Amino acid sequence: MHGFANPKRFLSLARWLTPLLLVSGLVLAGAALAWGLFVVPPDQLMGETVRILFLHVPTAWLGMGGWTAIAIASAAYLVWRHPLADLAARAAAVPGMVFTAVCLATGSIWGRPTWGTWWVWDGRLTSMLVLLFLYFGYIALAQAVAREGGSSRIPAIFGLVGAINIPIINRSVVWWNSLHQPPSITAGKSAIDAEFLVPLLVAVLGFSLIFGGVLLARMRALLGDIQAEARLRRKANEAA
Amino acid sequence: MSTLKPKHQRLVLVVIALIALVAAGLLAAWALRSQASYFYVPEEIVAEPPDPGRAVRLGGMVEEGSIRTLSDGVTVAFVVGDGEARVPVRFAGILPDLFVEGSGVVAEGRLGPDGTFLADNLLAKHDENYVPRELQEMSEHQKREVVAETEGGA
Structure with a gap:
């Protein structure tokens, strides 16, 4: 772990890993979406709207995965004080937020024909919307700290505390009666027919790779910012 | 405690904070267990x-x-x-596409004096099963065979 925590080693690894993850992720996710749009048969009840599954489920999982990554990186930063862990948490926030927003939008579009409503305030939908607002808050806080100067421990603590919402989202359909259906995929079992499940898992893999690629790209950009700023400050000091 | 390195002290603190957080979350969820439900089931309405x-x-x-x-x-x-x-439920209005017998439904409305539920709005509830249309037209026996095949192959 500490080998990769060296920024120089991280950069040399991320330089070739970033395009690899992005390209393979785009290919897999694009293929899975095309598969879902054109190949998969309609569902017995939902008909054609089942095709939105291949975008909704991966984005939902990665929206939650994004905050899980923030929480793990934040805990690592709080304990080991390594700047790369802080960068990883900040870098995970934007793709996590985008995936959460896409999940909410696709779910709403699916809900209109399936349930007969765009939105209801049930446990699952509400807790997922709370996650989106947590992302807004986290990103604003992390940016304010980075710009105005302040301890990175503040967003890290926020990232850790906000993680309490993740198990709530996951369990919301089990604990409470909700309009959203209970989980289809539980440990080792699936209520989704193989014709839907296989492209779904390919889509999950593809979007996960994209998430990883964006995470690394953003970490490189944030590191670049820090280095550029340090160089400018050094130059300014030399000139003075 | 005093012999711990600062790094380990922080690790202990973070672990304690996480345990407290999880406990707080579970308590909150437990307290909300009935209030946060989106609907009542018939058993609750009758009881x-x-x-x-x-x-x-x-x-x-x-x-x-x-x-x-x-x-x-x-x-x-x-x-x-x-x-x-x-x-028993009564509803006058447009039925959602997924409103069929044997399927889930959420009715918004109120209980009438005679125990009939008067619905103002119906929402169809989709369950966790995703089945292609071709499978639906098969007999139960065929369905079991196909499912056994796909599960065996997976």
Whole structure:
């Protein structure tokens, strides 16, 4: 772990890993979406709207995965004080937020024909919307700290505390009666027919790779910012 | 404690904070367990009927063979059950596409004085099963075979 925590080693690894993850992720996710749009048969009840599954489920999982990554990186930063862990948490926030927003939008579009409503305030939908607002808050806080100067421990603590919402989202359909259906995929079992499940898992893999690629790209950009700023400050000091 | 390195001290602190957080979250979820539900199931409606006229939601399965259209031509009557209790429901309006017998439904409305639930709005509830249309037309026996094949192959 500490080998990769060296920024120089991280950069040399991320330089070739970033395009690899992005390209393979785009290919897999694009293929899975095309598969879902054109190949998969309609569902017995939902008909054609089942095709939105291949975008909704991966984005939902990665929206939650994004905050899980923030929480793990934040805990690592709080304990080991390594700047790369802080960068990883900040870098995970934007793709996590985008995936959460896409999940909410696709779910709403699916809900209109399936349930007969765009939105209801049930446990699952509400807790997922709370996650989106947590992302807004986290990103604003992390940016304010980075710009105005302040301890990175503040967003890290926020990232850790906000993680309490993740198990709530996951369990919301089990604990409470909700309009959203209970989980289809539980440990080792699936209520989704193989014709839907296989492209779904390919889509999950593809979007996960994209998430990883964006995470690394953003970490490189944030590191670049820090280095550029340090160089400018050094130059300014030399000139003075 | 005093012999711990600062790094380990922080690790202990973070672990304690995480345990406290999880405990707080579980307590909150436990306290919300009935209030945060989106609807009541028939068993709850029958055991503790809400005041007549109070807006509530009723959710359950539309019982097989219970949907009928009343003589006025627009009002639909059906029975919502959960295996424990049954509540008759009446609704006049546009039915969602997924509203079929044996499927889940959430009715928004209130309980009438005679124990009939008067719905203002119906929401169809989709369950966790995703089945291609071709499989639906097969007999139960064929379905089991296909499922056994796909599960064996997976």
